[in-house]
Amino acid sequence: MTGRYDGPVIDPHHHLWDLGLQRHPWLQKAQVSGEEMVFGSLAPILRDYAIDDYHADAARQNVVATVHVEAGWCAAYPLEESRWLDGLDRSSGVARRYVAGLALDRPDAMCLLEAEAKNPNVVGIRDILSWHPNVTKSFALRPNRMSDPAWRAGLAHLTRLGLVFDLMLYPWQMAEALELVQAFPATLFVINHGGSPADRTHEGMALWRRGLRALGGEPNVRLKISDLVAYDNDWTLESLRPVIEHCLDCFGPARSMFASDFPVAGLHASFDEIYEVFRTVASQLSQDEQRALFFVTANDTYRLGIADPSDARRGCHV
Numbered sequence: 001m002t003g004r005y006d007g008p009v010i011d012p013h014h015h016l017w018d019l020g021l022q023r024h025p026w027l028q029k030a031q032v033s034g035e036e037m038v039f040g041s042l043a044p045i046l047r048d049y050a051i052d053d054y055h056a057d058a059a060r061q062n063v064v065a066t067v068h069v070e071a072g073w074c075a076a077y078p079l080e081e082s083r084w085l086d087g088l089d090r091s092s093g094v095a096r097r098y099v100a101g102l103a104l105d106r107p108d109a110m111c112l113l114e115a116e117a118k119n120p121n122v123v124g125i126r127d128i129l130s131w132h133p134n135v136t137k138s139f140a141l142r143p144n145r146m147s148d149p150a151w152r153a154g155l156a157h158l159t160r161l162g163l164v165f166d167l168m169l170y171p172w173q174m175a176e177a178l179e180l181v182q183a184f185p186a187t188l189f190v191i192n193h194g195g196s197p198a199d200r201t202h203e204g205m206a207l208w209r210r211g212l213r214a215l216g217g218e219p220n221v222r223l224k225i226s227d228l229v230a231y232d233n234d235w236t237l238e239s240l241r242p243v244i245e246h247c248l249d250c251f252g253p254a255r256s257m258f259a260s261d262f263p264v265a266g267l268h269a270s271f272d273e274i275y276e277v278f279r280t281v282a283s284q285l286s287q288d289e290q291r292a293l294f295f296v297t298a299n300d301t302y303r304l305g306i307a308d309p310s311d312a313r314r315g316c317h318v
Contacts, residue, residue: 004283005290007310008064009275012298013192013226013259015071016085016095018048023080026072040233040267049263051094057262057271065093067302069166069192070101070126078102078112082119097302099124099166104154105145113154117161123302124164127151129177130196132170137198139168146173146180155180159187164301167221168192171199174211181218189221190301193261194247198231209246216250222301223251225278225293227261229268237277244281253289257297258282 017024019031030042054066073081082100090096100116102109104127116122129145132138145151158165167189169177174195181189195215197208215221225247229235232243248256258278262271282290291310299306 002284002286004279005287005294007062007291007295008306008308009062009294010065010067010257010298010304010306011058011063011260011262012067012257012302013069013224014054014066014262015264016049016051016054016068016088017071018050018084019046020048021084023074023077024072025074042267044267045263051088051090051092054094054262055092057266058260060272061275063093065096065299065304065306067097067099067123067298067304068095069099073101075101075103075106078108079115082116082122086119086121095121096304097121097123099126099164099302101126102154103127104158105148105151106154109154110157113157113161113163117163122163124166124190125158126166126168126192127154128168129173130168130170131173143173144176146176152180152183155184155187159184164188164190166190166192168196170196171204171208171211174207174215178211178214178218181215181221185220187220188301191215191221191223193227193230194223194225194243196231197228197243200231212246212250216255221251222255222257222297223247224257224259226259227265229265229274230261233268235268237280240277241281244277248285248293253285253292254297256293257301258293259298 019027022028027046031046068085070081082098085095085098098121100122102112102125128139130139131143155165165187167177195208195212197205225244228240228243232239260271260274265274282293295308
């Protein structure tokens, strides 16, 4: 039976920050310079974004738990973001688990990975690899880090510790990423933001489609369908639909999950608008497939351990 999903939602990708801590250089730089990034001006999000702010944005979407993804915390203060999150009131389920930020090729990466892994709330690591020759669109300082032996040593240690790796990259890096995920079959990779289809030309979108298709063929890769509006600022339901459908065609609902990327996605759409698109496009799928996209895949990937109420209704016990 099809129809719009109305069950519990896990949001596996959002951020929180307190600008008064002065720990987010990319936001601090934008405050001073007004410089734009790949998603345009950051002015609307140059403010504190706390758990209450997230609740206000997500209030109508039945979000029962979230995964906090590192928000560009200053690398000079490793481990500090996770400890800051530990000190927040997370009883509502917001930031139930964390994907911490850490450069895998820094000299002390092994010790820092071990320290993060000791925190039961930390389930993954993100080291952003998205490199672009235009510095305003680049999130990484240099290209080809996925092929660096020192970086790969960090990834191997992350895998031994049982952590997930959140993989944020551009489509022109997908060939290198394919070799990486094949070389590390024991690592669970989660591609961020649908693979970041930033080049909207015919050739750019074709490259994205081919790259995502190839990565979708690897069993140790999952996909977050998130913040597509960053790459399609004048979006409509019909402009986003084929992008989401290609994501689902490549990975299937069992290896895909919808995510908000708030507050960053709020630069171009409201929380409700984003989830309205998700619910509308997914409504053609079965209820079990929709449940995977909104709840099950994220619950499994990030080890949230939340019982699915729909299992109880079917007479199952977890």
